[in-house]
Amino acid sequence: MDNSIFPIHFAPVQGHTDHAYRSVHSSIYGSTFRYYTPFIRVEKGTPRRRDIVDFKASLEENLPVTAQVIFRDMEELEILINSLGEAGAKEIDLNMGCPFPLQTARGRGAAVIGNTPLVEKTAKMIERYPDISFSLKIRLGINNSDEWRSSSDAINSMRLHHLTVHPRVARQQYKGETDMEEFKRVLEMTSHHVIYNGDIRTPDDVDRIRKRFPEVAGVMCGRGLLARPSLAMEISSKKVLSIQDRISMMLYFHSRLLSHYQSTLQGDTQILMKIAPFWEYAEAEIGRKSWKALKKASTMPKYLTALAGISVESDYCI
Ligand SMILES: Cc1cc2nc3c(=O)[nH]c(=O)nc-3n(C[C@H](O)[C@H](O)[C@H](O)COP(=O)(O)O)c2cc1C
Known part of the structure; x- marks a missing residue:
């Protein structure tokens, strides 16, 4: 399988993928199509300064980095987009997948995906920022894999560069079976380029996803790349390291x-x-x-x- 131009995205992982990690990783291994900051949120009315500093440091080094935001309403989203825009962001990823109860209980992350009016408002809000390219990262729901479906029209109406799908529900956190049948349904129902995310650990795992879903536009790896930082390099160079x-x-x-x-x-x-x-x-x-x-x-x-x-x-x- 020709993996040379197949994009491997480095998933955002809080506590791991900060600027220092992204910078050193990129200088040693290259090959990662894009990095994402761990989610940036509003605290006491503004984004945390250190999150913005961390993001800007990667921008200043010309790393391919996207800032990711988590929000519960349009007020938070607007603050985040404005602050990141001022910091120089040209790409912003919208988090509708975080399963951490501290976030979902406050209506953020995975709690947004089944909240169709909020997804619709998000679609409208991002129209106000034509100079920024948006992407969206989702889970399938909080408790059931079909919860995202009520928002599928709203998702399709969004101006997105791509849609990343982690086919679990928040209740599972990061364990248990991924729902590949429901992932297939997302592929069938969406008009966006879809990036698959979940449990990719080896070059063979990438091949399996590509064979089963040839229309997938890339994969995003989190724990797999943290465990094996050479993974994207091995895939793009078609050379598996010992x-x-x-x-x-x-x-x-x-x-x-x-x-x-x-x-x-x-x-x-x-x-x-x-x-x-x-x-x-x-x-x-x-x-x-x-x-x-x-x-x-x-x-x-x-x-x-x-x-x-x-x-x-x-x-x-x-
Ligand atoms: C400790 C931890 C922190 C995470 N932080 C974020 C985050 O800030 N934003 C986000 O979108 N996903 C976050 N994730 C989810 C990952 O980006 C990814 O979707 C998940 O780990 C599944 O992919 P994987 O099987 O390749 O690791 C986090 C995951 C873990 C385990």
Whole structure:
């Protein structure tokens, strides 16, 4: 299958895909079609300054980055679009998929998709910003996979660059079966370019999606790319790396990110809090023993000892 131009989007993942991660990832692996900021929200009437700073840092480095926003009404959406527009955003992704109860209980994220009047208002609101390209990321609903259907006309009426679909409901969070039959229905009912998102971990997973749904315009990977940061590179270069080469590159990636945090943060505790999640999804790559040791490490010396336990027998040159 020709994967050279098939777009792989790096999903937004809170606590992981900040500017430093995006920047170092892009400089080592390239190949990722687009990065997304974790969702930016309104707090006390304005977006958090550090979220805007984080987004702008990627823009200034010319990374292909889209700012993602989460909102519960038009007032919040307008504040977010205006602030991001001022910050230089040319692309904005609308989050209608977040399953975190703190957000859905307040009517944001996945709670929006079944709220058809709000989806309709969103469609109207984005018409006011012709210079910004919008995309939308959805789940199928909160409890049932058919909840999105009531909003399908409103979604079709939106001026969107693409629609990303994670075919689970919020109740499942990130576990359990994806509903591929309902995903097929989205493909049938929508007029937008559709990006598939969910449980892509290997180049074969991408091939499977493309074979089953040839009309899919790209895939978005979150945990799969965090676990295997070379995934998009392997797909676009059509060269699957050995596990040792992948680990070797990942250790190099980690060392660059750690140096960055060491030069920008104060104290081991803060640095450890930022760097330790790097391995969260990598158990299958680095092995259970190393993964557990890294997870358990409560101090920097213990963390570095655990890191040294990851076995590498690679001569891969970066
Ligand atoms: C800890 C965590 C944080 C996430 N944060 C966001 C977010 O800020 N915005 C968003 O659209 N999705 C977020 N997601 C969802 C991912 O973007 C993605 O849709 C989900 O992980 C499924 O894709 P995957 O199986 O490739 O990981 C988050 C997921 C996790 C596990």
